Amino acid sequence: MNVKKLLIEPLRKTNPVTVLVLGICSCLAVTAQLKPALVMGASVTVVTAFSNLIISLLRKGIPSRIRIIVQLVVVATLVILIDQFLKAFAYDVSKQLSVYVGLIITNCIIMGRLEAFALSHGPIESFLDGVGNGLGYSLILVIVAFFRELLGSGTLLGYQVIPPSFYEAGYQNNGLMILPPMALIVIGVVLWINNSKTESK
Amino acid sequence: MSLFHLFLKSVFVDNMIFAYFLGMCSYLAVSKTVKTSAGLGLAVTFVLVVTVPVNYLINKYLLAPGALAWISPRLATLDLSFLTYILFIAIIAAIVQILEMVIETFTPSLYSALGIFLPLIAVNCAILGCSLFMQERGFANVGEAAVFGLGSGLGWLLAIVAIAAIREKLRYSKIPKGLQGIGISFIITGLMGIAFMAFMGIKL
Numbered sequence: 001m002n003v004k005k006l007l008i009e010p011l012r013k014t015n016p017v018t019v020l021v022l023g024i025c026s027c028l029a030v031t032a033q034l035k036p037a038l039v040m041g042a043s044v045t046v047v048t049a050f051s052n053l054i055i056s057l058l059r060k061g062i063p064s065r066i067r068i069i070v071q072l073v074v075v076a077t078l079v080i081l082i083d084q085f086l087k088a089f090a091y092d093v094s095k096q097l098s099v100y101v102g103l104i105i106t107n108c109i110i111m112g113r114l115e116a117f118a119l120s121h122g123p124i125e126s127f128l129d130g131v132g133n134g135l136g137y138s139l140i141l142v143i144v145a146f147f148r149e150l151l152g153s154g155t156l157l158g159y160q161v162i163p164p165s166f167y168e169a170g171y172q173n174n175g176l177m178i179l180p181p182m183a184l185i186v187i188g189v190v191l192w193i194n195n196s197k198t199e200s201k
Numbered sequence: 202m203s204l205f206h207l208f209l210k211s212v213f214v215d216n217m218i219f220a221y222f223l224g225m226c227s228y229l230a231v232s233k234t235v236k237t238s239a240g241l242g243l244a245v246t247f248v249l250v251v252t253v254p255v256n257y258l259i260n261k262y263l264l265a266p267g268a269l270a271w272i273s274p275r276l277a278t279l280d281l282s283f284l285t286y287i288l289f290i291a292i293i294a295a296i297v298q299i300l301e302m303v304i305e306t307f308t309p310s311l312y313s314a315l316g317i318f319l320p321l322i323a324v325n326c327a328i329l330g331c332s333l334f335m336q337e338r339g340f341a342n343v344g345e346a347a348v349f350g351l352g353s354g355l356g357w358l359l360a361i362v363a364i365a366a367i368r369e370k371l372r373y374s375k376i377p378k379g380l381q382g383i384g385i386s387f388i389i390t391g392l393m394g395i396a397f398m399a400f401m402g403i404k405l
Contacts, residue, residue: 024229028222068323069294076287084283099333102286106326108226180220181394188380188387195379 006128010136015194022108028144028183029100034157036096037145039086041138043101045131047078048110052130055118071114072105079104109137144186152177204348211352214401217327218360219394221334224327228361229386238365239358246354248300248322249331252293253350254343256332259288264336289332297323327357364390 016022030036054074055062062070083101086094094101104110113133118126149155151174154162162171176182217223224245232238262271264285269276305312322328331353340346367389376385 022226024222024225028225069291072290072294072323073287076290080283080286083286099330099337102289102333103223103326103330105286105290106324106329108324111324179395179398180222181391181398183222184387184391184394188384188391191384191387192377192380195384 003128006125007132007135010129010132011139015136015140016109016112016133022112024187028187029180030097031141031145031148031183032152032178032180033096033149034142034145036093037141038138039090039093040097040100041134041141043082043086044104044107044109044137045134047075047082047104048113048134048137049127049130050078051075051110052113052118052126053123055114056121056123056126059119067119071111075110075114076105109133140187140190143190144183147186148177148182152182204344207345208348208352211349212356212359213397214403215334215353216356216360216397216400217331217353218357218390219397221330223330224325224357227325228357228364228390229383232361232365232368232386235362235365235369238361242354242358242361244322245325245327245357246351248293248297248328249350249354249357250347251300251350252296252328253331253335253353254347255296256289256292257335257340257343257346259292260285260336264288285333285336290329293328293332294323327353360393363393 010016030040051071051074055071058070058074079102082104083094086097086101113130117129121129146156149157150161154160154167154173177186214220218225218228227241231241263269264281266280266282267277269279269281301312331350335346335349338349340349364386368386371385371389380388
């Protein structure tokens, strides 16, 4: 078992978002600021890791005809735990994320990893694979959120980063970056850079 | 807000793809030709029209705080809303399964058109997302929920057919190498989203 390979490869080489194009569904809407993006990334990592672990433990007992329903129930239970946890300890962020926490259930990364990996591998490997893919996903969210918050509101995690003297000299925040469609364009550019780098190797 | 306004609002202003990014996975994966994307769009609309009202009733009579009062007054203080996700997704998966069987038995021609897409729909975020938005907005009756489902579904259909038509034409254009395929689709969707934002200023 190659721990490093399971954890590191999904960050770049088999990144679930940029290479496999999974799980972009619900989550671009949370990248207008860095903080909700971090929370979302962490939640998805936890859910992917533990659902992979649980399904891997159950994999010999699940009849293959009803496996989708079983997987959905396991994932939904984990998401409910995350949702209640966020409501209790990070209420502001959970309000910001609103329905997108619930939409982790239908995030294709989770179902994709369950189908492609957890059903055919042992529990520890599956857990690590879940962590790796969750981190790969978080990486993209954080990159997109970093640029959108920096250019859109001049802050990072709520702290002012661009010095006031810039604004006095005539610099203005790019209001377009906060609007939802810009998330798609930023991720398109991230994909472009990523693809050209992989090709040139 | 009248039903017609609600309908227009859910098609254009609150478009599932351009305003909320819901159902992006199948939107990007299936939008290679206009014909298949129209099939998927129809299937999504169909499932939304059925699941949103059903989930509305589930929410109203089972999940919302105090919703169980109709069984016995002693249950009026119960709040089951933490079960929302698990019940909604179970209902959606079950309805998709039932719909598939019903369509297969009664209208084989429709089944051959929609058939392959139906299983995919259970895990389409647009379906669950629409039910969750319905819960968040608190509609007054089942009719409003059904119209919201229909409007959102048609909005999704419109978006996927539009991008499929553009992607069919894109085959003849010269795109930088790293941007080909998914990359350019993202950027086009973003630009379409900016165009759709024009609708946001409309007061209905």
